[in-house]
Amino acid sequence: MLTLQLSDFSIEEFLAHYWQKKPVxxxxxxxxxxxxxxxxxxxxxxxxxxxxxxxxxxxDGAWQAExxxxxxxxxxxxxxxxxxxxAVDHWSPDVADLVQAFSFIPKWRLDDVMISxxxxxxxxxxxxxxxxxxxxxxxxxxxxRVGERGDHRQFAAHPALLHTAPFDAIIDAxxxxxxxxxxxxxxxxxxxxxxxxxxxxxxxxxxxxRDMLSGLADHLIDNExxxxxxxxxxxxxxxxxxxxxxxxxxxxxxxxxxxxxxxLVMADFVGSFLSKTKCELDLQALEDEIxxxxxxxxxxxxxxxxxxxxxxxxxDQTIDQGVCYxxxxxxxxxxxxxxxxxxxxxNDEVDExxxxxxxxxxxxxxxxxxxxxxxxWYAE
Numbered sequence: 001m002l003t004l005q006l007s008d009f010s011i012e013e014f015l016a017h018y019w020q021k022k023p024v025x026x027x028x029x030x031x032x033x034x035x036x037x038x039x040x041x042x043x044x045x046x047x048x049x050x051x052x053x054x055x056x057x058x059x060d061g062a063w064q065a066e067x068x069x070x071x072x073x074x075x076x077x078x079x080x081x082x083x084x085x086x087a088v089d090h091w092s093p094d095v096a097d098l099v100q101a102f103s104f105i106p107k108w109r110l111d112d113v114m115i116s117x118x119x120x121x122x123x124x125x126x127x128x129x130x131x132x133x134x135x136x137x138x139x140x141x142x143x144x145r146v147g148e149r150g151d152h153r154q155f156a157a158h159p160a161l162l163h164t165a166p167f168d169a170i171i172d173a174x175x176x177x178x179x180x181x182x183x184x185x186x187x188x189x190x191x192x193x194x195x196x197x198x199x200x201x202x203x204x205x206x207x208x209x210r211d212m213l214s215g216l217a218d219h220l221i222d223n224e225x226x227x228x229x230x231x232x233x234x235x236x237x238x239x240x241x242x243x244x245x246x247x248x249x250x251x252x253x254x255x256x257x258x259x260x261x262x263x264l265v266m267a268d269f270v271g272s273f274l275s276k277t278k279c280e281l282d283l284q285a286l287e288d289e290i291x292x293x294x295x296x297x298x299x300x301x302x303x304x305x306x307x308x309x310x311x312x313x314x315x316d317q318t319i320d321q322g323v324c325y326x327x328x329x330x331x332x333x334x335x336x337x338x339x340x341x342x343x344x345x346x347n348d349e350v351d352e353x354x355x356x357x358x359x360x361x362x363x364x365x366x367x368x369x370x371x372x373x374x375x376x377w378y379a380e
Contacts, residue, residue: 007027014182019105022184023171023181025173025175025179029179030101036138042085043073046068047069047070049069051279054066055082055084077119082118083116085115086114087113088114092308095200099202107311109205110202111131112203113203114200117198119196123190127161127163128154128189131205132204135199137176137181138177139198142192143173143194144175145167145191147167207273216259225259226259267316268318270315271315275325284307284375299352299355302380304372305348305349306349307378319342322336322340324341336361340355340356340357340359344358350377355368
């Protein structure tokens with residue numbers, strides 16, 4: 001498993017001084033780093049309709065972008081183009097292992113691992129991202145420039161490409177295999193390949209208030225919650241029919257705030273909402289479903305591995321009841337399953353000893369058996 005090597009500062013210092021604040025180049029963060037997936041394997045993934053991919057290039061000096069799936073790449077020539085594939089951690093266990101190197105950031109913040117293969121001169125143009133990204137250089141060399149956060153003019157270089165105007169660089173460096181470039185949201189950056197190369201971008205993104213409130217509304221509707229009406233018995237005489245006064249406005253805000261203040265409602269919403277996967281998972285459901293005895297044998301002898309990209313979480317408000325949230329669904333197993341639920345959510349690989357308490361509970365075993373048969377967890 002890859003281990004992040006920080007020579008100039010500790011992880012605690014990184015979080016205090018760089019995370020969400022300023023970019024930094026980490027030389028040889030992964031000493032001896034090699035491509036976790038071959039270029040031809042990445043190109044093969046981009047041929048699949050369920051996997052999001054793009055190809056970016058210039059034609060007669062103008063930026064172009066095409067969305068996959070792609071049948072072939074010969075027409076793009078040998079230089080000046082880039083293939084970008086999203087959520088490769090969902091489809092490659094080796095790529096999924098890369099996420100563990102950044103486990104000092106909680107997994108609910110993880111977006112995905114995006115991989116790009118670029119030919120000499122290739123790039124996606126100068127742009128600004130709204131998420132944190134660790135760009136891990138694989139094979140080849142790439143020249144990166146990063147500017148200061150500020151009021152940068154952005155424009156559509158193509159309907160699918162939002163670029164930013166030229167900027168002064170605060171980081172101007174050539175990356176080789178093992179180097180890592182961390183860029184927080186809002187900093188313009190541009191990378192150009194100096195030779196055919198691969199880069200592995202581990203992105204972290206939070207949700208907007210708009211998305212959270214929209215999701216909360218759906219959660220309340222789906223679970224028939226939040227249906228209580230405003231009660232205003234004893235209200236004073238109202239003489240202005242068209243006026244929504246401060247007192248009535250306060251009643252409405254209090255009605256909505258009561259939902260936000262309900263710890264259990266919010267825990268179930270947040271756990272379910274954040275555990276939903278954005279991109280499709282590579283679920284390999286078992287043709288010949290295993291039995292409970294088979295499951296226990298696997299845990300004892302091999303252990304189970306979580307499929308790449310699967311999101312499973314627990315929250316302080318409900319963990320004492322053995323509650324976890326897996327791929328958007330809530331599961332409750334009781335207080336005896338508490339430690340097993342934590343182990344299941346905190347670790348990509350689990351075995352019999354780690355799940356000992358939960359394996360004494362029929363509900364936990366039944367759920368785990370269903371997950372394995374569906375492909376959420378598997379034995380290597």
